Amino acid sequence: MKDVGLELSYIVRRPVLLKFSVERRLLPRHSVLKVLKEKGLLKFELDFYSTALLAEKDFVKKFVHPFKNNAPGLVEDYASKCLGKATDGIA
Template sequence: MSTNPERVREMAAYAERLGVPRGSGMYRTALHAVAFLSEEKITNKVDYLKKMFSWSDAEVVMALSKAPMLLKRSKDILRRRFEFLVSEVGLEPAYIAHRPVMLYYSLEDRLMPRCYVLKFLKENGLVDHDLSFSSALSIQEKYFMEKYIRPHNEAAPHLADDYAAACKGEVPASFRFT
């Protein structure tokens, strides 16, 4: 309410340049993302995303239209999460650009523990190899447990304990069957 009307117009223009049209459900979030950022900071972050993540202009627009708050995340946090998703999980940069919300999740509390569980399940033939990592990340903890942990209690009785340990930062050397 107390923002200068010219600044509001600038914010609206930035949001639209990010690929978020007025009237979309993400528009308000995009406005919030650019609210206290200068044009220079926005440009620097967009350039960083293109360079660090090897994203094209179109991929940056797609990612920011789905997850505009990436503009507010620190470069270090984004880099660490992106590097983990590419090097440890094996995701392609374009896959992440289409599902940028993955970069919102905590590396230690969600990305790593769930990655370890999914990797364990795949390596031991307990799940389909075409499993969607982004889907496994996005579901609530309760549903993750129901879908990926509990069905394997018999085959992998330590899976729940190993996952709980990973969520606390105690990365098991390897998840165990017995």
């Protein structure tokens, strides 16, 4: 909740979030979205819930691969985080 900035009420209204792994799904996706926002690569505001629900291949296709040249290390860091391995962070 703290890392992603979600309020308890947000999660309570979307209980399906509780079925996802925090370490292997939610935090890695949050990290990708945070980097894309910081680099100005996302031109619109996203609802975290909608990105959490995406199938893995759809998330990667929409938010990782299109930006791999603009955010070096994005692909590798995302894959590493999904496997639960600690990294220095996305470049």
